[in-house]
Amino acid sequence: MAREATIDSRQEILRTAARLFQQRGYDATSMNDVAAALKLSKGGLYHHFQSKDEILFDLMDHAMDITQERVIDAVRDVSDPEDRLRMLVRRHIAVVLSERDREITVMLHENHPLPPSLRRRINARKKQYVHFLERLVADVQIARGAKGSVSSRAATFALLGMINWIYQWYRPDAGSLHEEDIVRQYTEIFFAGAFQ
Amino acid sequence: MAREATIDSRQEILRTAARLFQQRGYDATSMNDVAAALKLSKGGLYHHFQSKDEILFDLMDHAMDITQERVIDAVRDVSDPEDRLRMLVRRHIAVVLSERDREITVMLHENHPLPPSLRRRINARKKQYVHFLERLVADVQIARGAKGSVSSRAATFALLGMINWIYQWYRPDAGSLHEEDIVRQYTEIFFAGAFQ
Numbered sequence: 220m221a222r223e224a225t226i227d228s229r230q231e232i233l234r235t236a237a238r239l240f241q242q243r244g245y246d247a248t249s250m251n252d253v254a255a256a257l258k259l260s261k262g263g264l265y266h267h268f269q270s271k272d273e274i275l276f277d278l279m280d281h282a283m284d285i286t287q288e289r290v291i292d293a294v295r296d297v298s299d300p301e302d303r304l305r306m307l308v309r310r311h312i313a314v315v316l317s318e319r320d321r322e323i324t325v326m327l328h329e330n331h332p333l334p335p336s337l338r339r340r341i342n343a344r345k346k347q348y349v350h351f352l353e354r355l356v357a358d359v360q361i362a363r364g365a366k367g368s369v370s371s372r373a374a375t376f377a378l379l380g381m382i383n384w385i386y387q388w389y390r391p392d393a394g395s396l397h398e399e400d401i402v403r404q405y406t407e408i409f410f411a412g413a414f415q
Numbered sequence: 416m417a418r419e420a421t422i423d424s425r426q427e428i429l430r431t432a433a434r435l436f437q438q439r440g441y442d443a444t445s446m447n448d449v450a451a452a453l454k455l456s457k458g459g460l461y462h463h464f465q466s467k468d469e470i471l472f473d474l475m476d477h478a479m480d481i482t483q484e485r486v487i488d489a490v491r492d493v494s495d496p497e498d499r500l501r502m503l504v505r506r507h508i509a510v511v512l513s514e515r516d517r518e519i520t521v522m523l524h525e526n527h528p529l530p531p532s533l534r535r536r537i538n539a540r541k542k543q544y545v546h547f548l549e550r551l552v553a554d555v556q557i558a559r560g561a562k563g564s565v566s567s568r569a570a571t572f573a574l575l576g577m578i579n580w581i582y583q584w585y586r587p588d589a590g591s592l593h594e595e596d597i598v599r600q601y602t603e604i605f606f607a608g609a610f611q
Contacts, residue, residue: 244528246442328583329526332440349584373592373600380580381573387524388545388572396569404569408608415607 229267232257233281236274237322245275245331275326276337282324283344289314291351300358307355308382308409309402315385316398325386349375356413363414374413381405425463428453429477432470433518441471441527471522472533478520479540485510487547496554503551504578504605505598511581512594521582545571552609559610570609577601 235256239248250271254264268274290310297303314324333341356378357371385401431452435444446467450460464470486506493499510520529537552574553567581597 241526244442244526246440247528325526330437330440330521332443369600369603370592370596373597374604376580376584376592377577377601377604380578380583381576383583384572384576384580387576387579396566396572400566401569404565405573407565407611408570408573409604410608411611412604412606412608415603 229277230281232264232267233274233278233323237278237326240278240326241322245329272334272337275331276333276341278323278326279333279341280344282320282327283341283348285314285320285324286311286348291348300355300362304355304359305406305410307352308378308406311382312385312398312402312405315382316389316391316401318391321386328383328386349379352379360414365414368415369413374409377413378409381409425473426477428460428463429470429474429519433474433522436474436522437518441525468530468533471527472529472537474519474522475529475537476540478516478523479537479544481510481516481520482507482544487544496551496558500551500555501602501606503548504574504602507578508581508594508598508601511578512585512587512597514587517582524579524582545575548575556610561610564611565609570605573609574605577605 232253236248236253239252239256243252248271250264250268251261253271253274254261257264268277290307293310294303294306297306314320317324327341327345353371353375356374360367360371360374382405389396389401428449432444432449435448435452439448444467446460446464447457449467449470450457453460464473486503489506490499490502493502510516513520523537523541549567549571552570556563556567556570578601585592585597
């Protein structure tokens with residue numbers, strides 16, 4: 220079983236499963252399909268993952284790791300709140316557009332049923348990010364002396380919507396809007412809108 | 416079969432199917448489940464819908480009818496572009512928050528595989544709405560003498576993201592942000608951001 224020996228990490232399984240879920244739909248993809256795409260025996264796959272729920276949870280958890288590393292940790296040391304927020308917008312958009320990762324990170328936003336205990340763990344990580352962003356927006360509102368007609372909470376959800384909705388319309392090949400265009404214009408819209 | 420005689424429209428089937436899809440997930444819900452929830456025989460259900468694909472397509476098509484009637488047609492006769500856009504924002508948010516319809520309209524944004532010919536028909540209707548909105552945003556940019564650093568296209572996707580993302584976080588019972596708060600603040604953010 221030379222092939223099976225090369226699967227030394229769960230990462231390759233997760234990436235293949237994410238691709239199949241996007242192409243065929245989550246529920247239409249069976250554990251057998253995932254094993255076949257990896258040229259693994261079903262036993263070989265079950266050695267790594269007990270169920271499709273476990274794959275889905277690990278995918279979502281990995282998507283949150285990506286967000287943590289490439290967005291939150293990347294901006295944490297920027298001392299000026301406004302610069303920190305500008306970098307967060309840029310970094311978050313980069314994660315959404317990442318060719319390598321979008322099949323994984325998009326899973327965060329699809330409504331597939333997870334067992335409640337696993338759902339709660341993912342939701343807790345999502346909430347952590349929302350709160351991190353909300354505090355940052357509030358800091359920039361204070362720094363800019365915003366008069367407070369837009370709450371940090373509404374502004375945060377608006378920004379997350381603008382960015383996470385990109386999954387729905389962005390096609391890398393169609394190319395009317397490029398990453399730099401999106402970053403610049405979304406930053407302009409948000410900064411003019413949220414800090415009045 | 417007194418019960419079956421009362422199902423005189425496909426609407427009741429669609430509403431029940433939409434509810435089950437939200438509660439259990441689309442793929443985990445079978446035609447049998449839909450029939451059972453309606454106290455219909457399987458034959459009674461198949462009399463109305465040949466397949467789950469057909470239910471999904473009809474749900475999405477009905478969601479676009481709702482958008483057409485309650486958003487597009489409702490604002491068409493407002494002559495001032497800015498007033499028209501303000502009303503569109505209010506109306507679109509109302510559709511997203513509608514207790515009666517959100518289980519149906521949310522289906523527009525979930526990634527369930529439809530046969531390509533049906534998928535194309537839904538996508539064409541979605542694009543029609545995007546273009547309607549984009550023209551309206553462009554009209555308001557002209558009316559306001561915007562200097563053009565934000566394109567009508569980027570602004571349109573930003574606005575659709577803000578509004579359609581509400582499905583992801585809004586919980587009618589949790590109630591930190593009410594409909595009026597969302598409408599007012601999203602309108603403020605967008606108008607300050609998109610028409611600079």
